Amino acid sequence: MAIILDGKEVAKNKEQQLLEEIERLKQNQINPCLGMLRVGEKQDSISYEKSMIKKCGKYGIETKIATFSENTTKQEILEQIQKWNQDSRIHGILLLRPLPFEEELCDAICFEKDVDAMGKESMANIYKGKKQGFVPCTPEACMKILEYYHIPCEGKNIVVVGRSLIVGKPMAMLLLNHNATVTICHSKTNHLAEICKKADILVVAMGKARKITKEYTNPTQVVIDVGIHRTKEGELCGDVDFQNVVDNVRAITPVPGGVGSVTTMQLLEHVVRAAKLTEGK
Amino acid sequence: MAIILDGKEVAKNKEQQLLEEIERLKQNQINPCLGMLRVGEKQDSISYEKSMIKKCGKYGIETKIATFSENTTKQEILEQIQKWNQDSRIHGILLLRPLPFEEELCDAICFEKDVDAMGKESMANIYKGKKQGFVPCTPEACMKILEYYHIPCEGKNIVVVGRSLIVGKPMAMLLLNHNATVTICHSKTNHLAEICKKADILVVAMGKARKITKEYTNPTQVVIDVGIHRTKEGELCGDVDFQNVVDNVRAITPVPGGVGSVTTMQLLEHVVRAAKLTEGK
Numbered sequence: 001m002a003i004i005l006d007g008k009e010v011a012k013n014k015e016q017q018l019l020e021e022i023e024r025l026k027q028n029q030i031n032p033c034l035g036m037l038r039v040g041e042k043q044d045s046i047s048y049e050k051s052m053i054k055k056c057g058k059y060g061i062e063t064k065i066a067t068f069s070e071n072t073t074k075q076e077i078l079e080q081i082q083k084w085n086q087d088s089r090i091h092g093i094l095l096l097r098p099l100p101f102e103e104e105l106c107d108a109i110c111f112e113k114d115v116d117a118m119g120k121e122s123m124a125n126i127y128k129g130k131k132q133g134f135v136p137c138t139p140e141a142c143m144k145i146l147e148y149y150h151i152p153c154e155g156k157n158i159v160v161v162g163r164s165l166i167v168g169k170p171m172a173m174l175l176l177n178h179n180a181t182v183t184i185c186h187s188k189t190n191h192l193a194e195i196c197k198k199a200d201i202l203v204v205a206m207g208k209a210r211k212i213t214k215e216y217t218n219p220t221q222v223v224i225d226v227g228i229h230r231t232k233e234g235e236l237c238g239d240v241d242f243q244n245v246v247d248n249v250r251a252i253t254p255v256p257g258g259v260g261s262v263t264t265m266q267l268l269e270h271v272v273r274a275a276k277l278t279e280g281k
Numbered sequence: 282m283a284i285i286l287d288g289k290e291v292a293k294n295k296e297q298q299l300l301e302e303i304e305r306l307k308q309n310q311i312n313p314c315l316g317m318l319r320v321g322e323k324q325d326s327i328s329y330e331k332s333m334i335k336k337c338g339k340y341g342i343e344t345k346i347a348t349f350s351e352n353t354t355k356q357e358i359l360e361q362i363q364k365w366n367q368d369s370r371i372h373g374i375l376l377l378r379p380l381p382f383e384e385e386l387c388d389a390i391c392f393e394k395d396v397d398a399m400g401k402e403s404m405a406n407i408y409k410g411k412k413q414g415f416v417p418c419t420p421e422a423c424m425k426i427l428e429y430y431h432i433p434c435e436g437k438n439i440v441v442v443g444r445s446l447i448v449g450k451p452m453a454m455l456l457l458n459h460n461a462t463v464t465i466c467h468s469k470t471n472h473l474a475e476i477c478k479k480a481d482i483l484v485v486a487m488g489k490a491r492k493i494t495k496e497y498t499n500p501t502q503v504v505i506d507v508g509i510h511r512t513k514e515g516e517l518c519g520d521v522d523f524q525n526v527v528d529n530v531r532a533i534t535p536v537p538g539g540v541g542s543v544t545t546m547q548l549l550e551h552v553v554r555a556a557k558l559t560e561g562k
Contacts, residue, residue, distance in 0.1 A: 124401040124405040127450065176450075
């Protein structure tokens with residue numbers, strides 16, 4: 001049986017420091033605050049928004065919500081983002097996906113408040129390997145899990161399945177910065193199982209429920225599962241078929257309780273870091 | 282003996298179209314012009330500058346040169362770039378490396394004139410896989426060679442050795458856009474020979490003369506050599522030990538006469554494309 005890489009434990013481990021930081025900021029009259037913007041009434045977005053409000057609340061981080069109907073003009077939404085950019089009480093801005101005019105809206109978030117690295121300036125920094133600004137929370141969460149469990153990346157063969165701008169590409173860039181040898185696979189990859197099987201570390205962000213089975217893994221492999229899906233039976237599962245794989249690998253993140261738990265914590269940390277940047281201004 | 286992927290032929294093949302385009306632009310009172318900026322008196326930069334002036338001249342592309350001594354302030358150089366940004370007679374801007382304040386100077390080039398994709402906006406587009414703007418000439422040249430010789434990338438295992446922002450990373454991004462499965466290797470990669478050997482296509486941009494020998498290749502492999510070095514004996518050579526490798530691969534670019542020849546042509550094409558964008562303005 002593999003080591004279970006417990007995302008909740010990783011997140012929990014950061015809790016105390018985060019709480020102290022927030023406490024300190026509040027004593028300095030800074031109330032960390034996340035602005036979340038949603039367009040439309042997609043159930044997933046609403047659930048995510050609710051859960052984020054709750055989590056922020058738990059740590060004493062404020063939230064501001066702006067919602068727009070799907071037929072809102074781009075201009076109106078841009079104005080809201082601009083307002084938040086200029087509002088010193090808002091420290092981080094998160095746009096919930098799916099989003100119309102996605103690219104333009106993301107690029108409108110000012111760099112200092114772009115806590116999930118959605119805009120082009122953040123992306124350029126990730127690509128360049130610069131430490132300025134924020135990196136997307138999901139790939140960063142994967143790195144934090146590896147770090148917490150002392151799983152080194154340097155010189156390792158790491159296969160990333162998925163090439164999205166939200167996970168796959170920034171993941172590859174972060175791993176490169178950590179001196180991993182990175183292979184990026186995707187829907188057009190031939191012999192995917194064979195390639196995955198040879199990886200020291202396998203990061204899966206392909207968006208297909210339980211697609212990765214034993215044949216994609218090896219007994220010394222570490223598997224990081226970024227996927228999250230709800231099965232017909234109402235259960236949550238990842239891109240990896242956990243039950244099928246768990247006895248054939250060295251370590252694996254579960255779903256739920258894996259990457260997702262840490263991702264949220266990273267976002268909160270980013271909001272707090274953004275708030276800290278305003279100190280003394 | 283391998284097929285020699287003849288960069289000069291690839292470049293030659295583009296000549297006619299480029300000449301016609303330039304002729305047409307000139308009839309419309311647009312004289313394509315490249316601004317080149319150099320800081321210091323490094324012999325390599327001077328040679329490159331001279332060769333570019335000559336090549337541009339051959340095709341009827343104008344060149345403007347700005348040179349600064351190494352103790353020039355950043356501000357002075359920035360002012361020159363700004364001047365060129367605003368000068369409608371300059372269509373492309375190229376900063377010769379090495380360069381002090383490199384990042385800041387590169388970012389100062391306006392996006393429309395950034396013909397070698399040195400600035401952050403160009404980089405963000407490459408990372409995102411957007412077709413806007415220009416891509417760096419060297420990795421683009423590699424793609425053009427593959428295209429010319431009808432070597433498909435889709436689904437292929439392509440290993441890129443090198444992770445620089447000038448070649449390795451943009452190369453990986455371009456290959457991903459063409460649906461290749463891309464592995465990025467670098468100085469910290471373990472078992473480099475073994476990884477390279479398995480590649481369908483091997484792109485080498487590691488900056489080490491004749492480092493890649495037979496053990497890194499296989500008989501069905503295509504090798505693209507981005508390196509260029511001058512040996513003690515005064516000969517030019519690449520990162521690949523051509524003589525050692527040529528009988529063990531399916532196809533290979535020579536040095537000289539490989540990637541470099543096409544790179545220059547790409548740069549000229551970019552200047553002409555930038556000039557075209559000003560038509561009707």
